[in-house]
Amino acid sequence: xxxxxxxxxxxxxxxxxxxxxxxxxxxxxxxxxxxxxxxxxxxxxxxxxxxxxxxxxxxxxxxxxxxxxxxxxxxxxxxxxxxxxxxxxxxxxxxxxxxxxxx
Amino acid sequence: xxxxxxxxxxxxxxxxxxxxxxxxxxxxxxxxxxxxxxxxxxxxxxxxxxxxxxxxxxxxxxxxxxxxxxxxxxxxxxxxxxxxxxxxxxxxxxxxxxxxxxxxxxxxxxxxxxxxxxxxxxxxxxxxxxxxxxxxxxxxxxxxxxxxxxxxxxxxxxxxxxxxxxxxxxxxxxxxxxxxxxxxxxxxxxxxxxxxxxxxxxxxxxxxxxxxxxxxxxxxxxxxxxxxxxxxxxxxxxxxxxxxxxxxxxx
Numbered sequence: 173x174x175x176x177x178x179x180x181x182x183x184x185x186x187x188x189x190x191x192x193x194x195x196x197x198x199x200x201x202x203x204x205x206x207x208x209x210x211x212x213x214x215x216x217x218x219x220x221x222x223x224x225x226x227x228x229x230x231x232x233x234x235x236x237x238x239x240x241x242x243x244x245x246x247x248x249x250x251x252x253x254x255x256x257x258x259x260x261x262x263x264x265x266x267x268x269x270x271x272x273x274x275x
Numbered sequence: 276x277x278x279x280x281x282x283x284x285x286x287x288x289x290x291x292x293x294x295x296x297x298x299x300x301x302x303x304x305x306x307x308x309x310x311x312x313x314x315x316x317x318x319x320x321x322x323x324x325x326x327x328x329x330x331x332x333x334x335x336x337x338x339x340x341x342x343x344x345x346x347x348x349x350x351x352x353x354x355x356x357x358x359x360x361x362x363x364x365x366x367x368x369x370x371x372x373x374x375x376x377x378x379x380x381x382x383x384x385x386x387x388x389x390x391x392x393x394x395x396x397x398x399x400x401x402x403x404x405x406x407x408x409x410x411x412x413x414x415x416x417x418x419x420x421x422x423x424x425x426x427x428x429x430x431x432x433x434x435x436x437x438x439x440x441x442x443x444x445x446x447x448x449x450x451x452x453x454x455x456x457x458x459x460x461x462x463x464x465x466x467x468x469x470x471x472x473x474x475x476x477x478x479x480x481x482x483x484x485x486x487x488x489x490x491x492x493x494x495x496x497x498x499x500x501x502x503x504x505x506x507x508x509x510x511x512x513x514x515x516x517x518x519x520x521x522x523x524x525x526x
Contacts, residue, residue, distance in 0.1 A: 244436075
């Protein structure tokens with residue numbers, strides 16, 4: 173039940189951000205610092221989520237088949253593959269490496 | 276069929292299909308991260324912002340708490356507030372439309388709208404992309420969630436690898452230039468260093484504060500990092516996006 177609560181709160185706060193943009197006076201838009209923080213935070217969070225999902229397992233670090241997924245996704249993106257192909261490349265690499273015996 | 280002759284509507288429809296389709300990966304990863312079908316659907320219906328949704332399930336999958344998942348999702352949602360300000364000035368929705376517009380204010384609907392110059396086209400682009408993505412994203416989330424729960428052992432199918440790839444795919448379009456790459460590297464390093472010392476999920480929040488501090492103290496482009504995952508006008512411009520934020524910064 174507790175996960176439901178945090179999930180719904182996240183939804184509420186997500187909508188609150190969006191709505192706030194429509195309700196605050198446009199003068200705040202002229203503050204480039206707010207807009208910069210929103211941007212740098214997006215980059216930082218996505219970079220952090222990428223690496224956490226690649227190497228963290230609970231509170232320890234592990235180099236396993238997920239590193240292969242990271243590399244495969246990087247190559248797919250480099251080749252300008254669409255998002256879904258990138259995701260499939262990551263899944264395929266991880267599954268393939270496990271078949272070959274690399275955890 | 277006059278509506279289909281509008282360039283903004285055509286762009287909005289194609290972006291809806293491209294973005295909606297990857298709802299499949301969100302649905303599949305949602306149910307394998309530990310959420311049930313309805314929790315996964317609730318995120319797509321109510322939170323409706325790709326980055327925040329992936330962040331929520333990414334933290335849960337890594338063993339993080341519900342609070343940390345909520346924190347990461349909420350911090351990633353801040354940019355939608357910036358988009359809301361831009362779109363409010365651009366489209367000036369009235370009454371209930373303001374509340375509906377807010378819900379479908381995401382990277383792609385904003386990019387579709389701000390890529391147009393004519394005010395009517397800006398409106399058409401926003402609503403076509405916003406509603407189109409909302410409908411398709413939710414349909415494909417359900418498809419992915421049903422498929423994901425039928426898969427059995429998610430690791431055997433490499434779904435943890437799919438999550439890594441999805442996050443890199445969301446990050447990639449935002450790495451234009453040297454500074455965003457530096458921010459990404461610094462935040463990734465901060466995360467790895469923090470993992471052994473704090474509970475799961477918290478390293479992501481630490482990275483968010485590092486990134487916010489960089490944004491506060493440095494003086495780069497004001498729309499850095501505010502690129503859509505799928506660029507509606509990819510074939511039209513190789514140069515940086517000229518959204519209202521960019522114009523605003525140039526004044």
